[in-house]
Amino acid sequence: MSGSRLHQIGWLAVLAICGSLFLALSFRVHAVKSEVLLAERQIIALERETLMLETEFEARANQRQLAEWNEVDFGYQAPRADQFFESELQLASLSAPLGPAAPSPIRVARADNATDGAAPSASRTMVSPVSGRPVTMASAAMPGATATVAEAFGELLAEASPVRSAQARTLLSAEAAE
């Protein structure tokens, strides 16, 4: 008798707990719902504001106003035919003239004839194509750069690192002859 009564009380307790849990969950759901509603209202308000600002911007920057500014304030004119380029070659023709000691911009591949006996100039330094002065590259100044980068960021990033790519160079004639 007392056991079944205990059972009954137990069931009732379970029911009460479930009921209260359900109620709490429902409250939570509806709280989230109203948060969503609030967010939607904010979205609407922001969208309206965006529309307003965009329209104001469009109205202030209308074509007629821009044309007036271009003409009166800046004195812009439509580009002439000679301001357009046909190709990269035409663009390159506009570059600055070379300095007095600069090497010729056209390089020709050269294979040293080993039978000449002349020692291949292994220690040829890189020179600036404009001034002709020797240039020290960042990678040359930091011999262990790749290793440092690999240590810090891993092999994958070291591969993509600009420090490493700066070390790339054309084969020296000694290496090319091998």
Next chain:
Amino acid sequence: MNTLTASAAISTGRVELVAFRRESLALARWRVLWIALVFAAVAAAALLRIAYLGLADHGTTRTSLEEALLPPRGEITDRNGVPLARAFPAYALWYNPKALGESGSPLVKSPQEVAARLAAIFPELDEIDVAERLASGKAGYLRRRVLPEDANKVQAIGELALEMPRENDRHYPQGMLAAHILGYVTPDGEGKIGMEQVLNERLSDPVTRSTPKPLSIDIRVQGALEDELRRGMLAVNAMGAAGIVLDVDTGEVLALASLPEFDPNAVQSEDLILSDEAHKRGETPRAFNRVTNQVYELGSTFKPLTIAAAIDAGVVRDFGKEWNAMPVQVGRFTIKDLHPLGASLNVPQALIHSSNTVTARVADELGPERLRRTMMDLGMNERPYIELPARGFPLWPGKDWARLTNMTVSYGHGIAVTPLHLASAYAAIVNGGIWRPTTVHKLAAHEVPRGRRVFKASTSSRMRQLLRMITLYGTGRKADAPGFRVGGKTGSAEKPGAGGYKRSSLVSTFAAAFPMDRPRYVVVAMLDEPRGTIASSFQRTAGYTAAPIVGKLVPRIGPLLGVRPDTSRDVDLTDLQALVPEKD
């Protein structure tokens, strides 16, 4: 006995007292119970209410996000998505005298003071009138449109009676630009005049209005066209101007302008209906579209159409052949050239110098039926093909053309069409001979109409050479923008008036296409009644008035439309150059 009665009396009194106590106790219990029940009921009601508020989602069902963001009227954009017309939640300034209650003064400050503060914010407001309206205590709009920053200033006045209701309004951010294409919307939401009227259904339908509707026009090109047309119109003191830029391969209108224009943001009644005096002066309302609605005799711009028809029919085969250029006598009429150009001219020379006599003789040899057929193929006998509601019906010479009619039509007289007709005819001449209807809808590649063939492709390539020669050596030299290979024809026609043509009023037109080695766009510029001014060297003809407009417009729009200027390219003119000694 006494004691007995007394004790009995006491005992009965005690019994009564006990009974009374019991009764009052019971009553008190009941009262407590009732109060507890009431409290319980209130608590239960409160709990139920809390549960109801927590569980019922009546708040979320009011409007969905899509509904709230759906514009009350759809947006119209140009071909690149730049908004041209949009529904705009604007503020209005409403005077509500009941805001401070039924009785007493509706305003805190005096009406004069408030009117002065308002006039400081809106300088165009009539201060005395506003003060009277504020004092009268009648509700009403003080202003229909107020900018947000001005709305803040009005709030700062601190008058509760000045309300700023948000109203949905149609706004055209580009102002007067493309006004004739767009049209306007009446206060009750009805689209008028332009695409607002045509697309009224689509723009108000909740299903379709959420996506913007792109038009074929490019607002940058439209801006440049209106700018140059306006400058050209003012330079020669013309009554009006019209211009159009047309894609020759698809028939899409990239820009279409009719000046003077109206402001769709603030349509006045005189924009739509003219006063009698203005009507007598020959003016047209500002909302009237000169490009699609007004028909003009477009004069010499028709000569290339005649020559193209003659080349197509095999009448003109030898371009070196000399044609008689002396005045033509037909009945009692004499067709003459404006400036006599000698006894004979070949066809390229006739076009370069715009000779009426040679064109009339070519048309005479071609015959009225074949010229009429070509004109009909070019759609000159029906309203122009465009979506805009305002489309003018051409003055068409009818069925059987007399010899004189044939000759006058050949140089653009006795037939009146809209500038749009001319533009689509020129597109057909230069694009390889295909006529296509014009449209202001943006077309995808598969939507381009097939069109109908009017000229052979060989005729078209010949006409490109001839049109290019006119701008290189002839009347259209002022339109030759360096590097853009412009080709076109001038046309200056006298306007018909009472009792014949009015010598004083001209319609000057320049119809052009560029780049001529592979034509992509047709440009037509037309001036209504230009006057000779210093700017045009005291000339009224198209070569001095309309051609310079095209010459300045093309360098502005060419790079925008993907036409790169290049002085090293041009149409091959070597076979015709030798025929025109004037080129030096």
